[in-house]
Amino acid sequence: xxxxxxxxxxxxxxxxxxxxxxxxxxxxxxxxxxxxxxxxxxxxxxxxxxxxxxxxxxxxxxxxxxxxxxxxxxxxxxxxxxxxxxxxxxxxxxxxxxxxxxxxxxxxxxxxxxxxxxxxxxxxxxxxxxxxxxxxxxxxxxxxxxxxxxxxxxxxxxxxxxxxxxxxxxxxxxxxxxxxxxxxxxxxxxxxxxxxxxxxxxxxxxxxxxxxxxxxxxxxxxxxxxxxxxxxxxxxxxxxxxxxxxxxxxxxxxxxxxxxxxxxxxxxxxxxxxxxxxxxxxxxxxxxxxxxxxxxxxxxxxxxxxxxxxxxxxxxxxxxxxxxxxxxxxxxxxxxxxxxxxxxxxxxxxxxxxxxxxxxxxxxxxxxxxxxxxxxxxxxxxxxxxxxxxxxxxxxxxxxxxxxxxxxxxxxxxxxxxxxxxxxxxxxxxxxxxxxxxxxxxxxxxxxxxxxxxxxxxxxxxxxxxxxxxxxxxxxxxxxxxxxxxxxxxxxxxxxxxxxxxxxxxxxxxxxxxxxxxxxxxxxxxxxxxxxxxxxxxxxxxxxxxxxxxxxxxxxxxxxxxxxxxxxxxxxxxxxxxxxxxxxxxxxxxxxxxxxxxxxxxxxx
Numbered sequence: 001x002x003x004x005x006x007x008x009x010x011x012x013x014x015x016x017x018x019x020x021x022x023x024x025x026x027x028x029x030x031x032x033x034x035x036x037x038x039x040x041x042x043x044x045x046x047x048x049x050x051x052x053x054x055x056x057x058x059x060x061x062x063x064x065x066x067x068x069x070x071x072x073x074x075x076x077x078x079x080x081x082x083x084x085x086x087x088x089x090x091x092x093x094x095x096x097x098x099x100x101x102x103x104x105x106x107x108x109x110x111x112x113x114x115x116x117x118x119x120x121x122x123x124x125x126x127x128x129x130x131x132x133x134x135x136x137x138x139x140x141x142x143x144x145x146x147x148x149x150x151x152x153x154x155x156x157x158x159x160x161x162x163x164x165x166x167x168x169x170x171x172x173x174x175x176x177x178x179x180x181x182x183x184x185x186x187x188x189x190x191x192x193x194x195x196x197x198x199x200x201x202x203x204x205x206x207x208x209x210x211x212x213x214x215x216x217x218x219x220x221x222x223x224x225x226x227x228x229x230x231x232x233x234x235x236x237x238x239x240x241x242x243x244x245x246x247x248x249x250x251x252x253x254x255x256x257x258x259x260x261x262x263x264x265x266x267x268x269x270x271x272x273x274x275x276x277x278x279x280x281x282x283x284x285x286x287x288x289x290x291x292x293x294x295x296x297x298x299x300x301x302x303x304x305x306x307x308x309x310x311x312x313x314x315x316x317x318x319x320x321x322x323x324x325x326x327x328x329x330x331x332x333x334x335x336x337x338x339x340x341x342x343x344x345x346x347x348x349x350x351x352x353x354x355x356x357x358x359x360x361x362x363x364x365x366x367x368x369x370x371x372x373x374x375x376x377x378x379x380x381x382x383x384x385x386x387x388x389x390x391x392x393x394x395x396x397x398x399x400x401x402x403x404x405x406x407x408x409x410x411x412x413x414x415x416x417x418x419x420x421x422x423x424x425x426x427x428x429x430x431x432x433x434x435x436x437x438x439x440x441x442x443x444x445x446x447x448x449x450x451x452x453x454x455x456x457x458x459x460x461x462x463x464x465x466x467x468x469x470x471x472x473x474x475x476x477x478x479x480x481x482x483x484x485x486x487x488x489x490x491x492x493x494x495x496x497x498x499x500x501x502x503x504x505x506x507x508x509x510x511x512x513x514x515x516x517x518x519x520x521x522x523x524x525x526x527x528x529x530x531x532x533x534x535x536x537x538x539x540x541x542x543x544x545x546x547x548x549x550x551x552x553x554x555x556x557x558x559x560x561x562x563x564x565x566x567x568x569x570x571x572x573x574x575x576x577x578x579x580x581x582x583x584x585x586x587x588x589x590x591x592x593x594x595x596x597x598x599x600x601x602x603x604x605x
Contacts, residue, residue: 016127020132023118026424030140030431031148032107035107039151042152043151049071062084065271066078066272067085080271081220082219083220110157116164116168117139117164118131119165124389130395130399135388137392140423141305144427145427164385168210169210170231170257174207176238181347182235182238218261218264227257230351282367286318286366289320289325292329293325294364295363296328296332301380309444309447311444339353346397355389363379450481452488455474458474459474459491459495460491469499471495486519489519490512494525502531505532509525509529512525513545526546529545534546534569540570543563543566546566560583561580561596564583577600
């Protein structure tokens with residue numbers, strides 16, 4: 001479709017900066033309460049228990065290991081995010097564990113990401129209402145609450161900053177124009193890059209800067225790998241000539257980005273020799289039959305973001321006759337075919353439609369996720385870019401069909417107001433659900449009262465606040481729902497020990513410690529069981545478990561202290577003295593250890 005050069009009133013152009021500032025101000029006001037929110041969910045692991053972010057001395061390991069390597073004993077994952085750990089280290093150096101500073105920098109990152117979307121939308125849609133609407137949709141989309149209000153999810157915004165920077169720099173280098181795409185080589189008014197032949201992709205400094213920004217995006221989060229196919233499709237759609245010429249020109253234009261991608265995969269392969277699979281036993285047929293439901297749910301959340309929460313309890317689909325298989329599949333086919341037919345005359349719009357679906361492909365490999373943990377709002381962060389740009393494009397086309405200036409002005413204001421009010425109101429509703437763990441997990445239980453994940457984590461939050469009985473009640477309910485889960489048994493045993501209910505702790509932990517190697521390799525479970533046995537007057541039975549716990553976690557002073565108490569009760573004086581010495585070496589300021597060590601000479605003259 002040909003664009004009319006005068007479709008945008010000059011008065012609207014003069015207000016572009018005002019619209020951007022208005023959007024940024026709205027977002028700041030909506031997310032300002034998060035500055036005073038607590039750490040939630042994985043923040044406790046990634047900030048409180050991450051040894052590698054406490055010193056710049058570990059920064060080299062960020063580039064040679066997986067993202068969870070700073071947590072002792074954490075299994076290998078497939079997450080390679082060096083810049084994520086660099087950002088975490090910088091925040092820890094500035095703010096320590098104070099969540100206010102972390103939340104502030106997360107909000108600033110999101111504002112920068114919105115600025116990047118504004119910049120990219122200016123290239124793709126021009127300076128007009130379409131650009132404003134696309135930026136407003138992206139900025140206020142409620143599915144982004146998870147990525148902004150939850151500290152550990154900040155790489156979504158950081159990814160978008162580098163992603164849009166790489167996109168804008170590449171479009172500039174390639175001579176992009178919003179009216180005719182990459183233009184025509186015979187047009188002398190186009191940038192000189194069009195007359196240099198294919199080597200321009202390698203000789204353009206700006207194109208190499210784009211490759212550098214892409215490399216930064218790749219080192220931030222894995223979803224950046226879709227930059228290359230997304231931009232490649234843009235070249236195919238908005239170049240002139242036959243398909244062979246377009247294909248060749250697109251490849252030549254993306255040489256630096258290809259090198260960046262190859263370097264990333266090499267570095268990732270060296271750092272992560274294996275691939276993590278959360279449910280490797282899941283049959284591929286089940287994955288294929290569940291994929292339409294997952295994708296359809298994402299489409300629903302993208303268009304109608306209602307009922308957002310951290311956890312969505314979707315069940316696997318195992319039969320092709322199940323309505324949860326063929327109804328979502330029919331819906332996807334209907335939406336896809338209808339949208340493709342409606343946009344068939346606009347290659348740019350079709351490309352933006354594909355931009356929505358491409359970044360969702362990894363979410364369909366359910367073997368990489370644990371059961372019931374394969375759908376999250378944050379996976380829509382990058383697809384929202386294509387969604388926002390497509391709606392901005394549709395808005396532009398609609399405005400072009402209006403001839404009256406008054407009608408255009410009214411038509412411009414109504415969608416803007418609708419987005420600001422509708423999406424803004426929904427975002428304002430969802431932001432408070434991330435203020436602390438209690439609210440976050442109760443939100444899940446509101447929709448799924450028997451969600452074991454939420455019950456277990458709510459118990460942790462309750463016990464951290466001293467509400468032991470409420471925490472135990474949550475764990476007992478979770479364990480009754482999933483009696484095969486050793487982690488729940490270990491948590492429940494620990495809770496019973498905290499509450500001084502040692503017999504119940506023994507009853508809960510004993511079957512697992514005597515019949516499950518995984519539990520036997522958990523230092524805390526061995527300690528809790530040994531401590532409960534010692535507290536009930538059974539030091540001889542407690543000793544081997546406490547010794548195993550001290551072997552598994554040799555830096556824990558408390559383990560050595562209780563082991564010393566068990567040995568002392570058995571009159572093993574030299575062994576008790578050695579354990580007390582080990583405990584004091586690891587915690588020299590603990591007066592109780594020093595006192596008990598001094599009293600040992602009275603029992604063992």
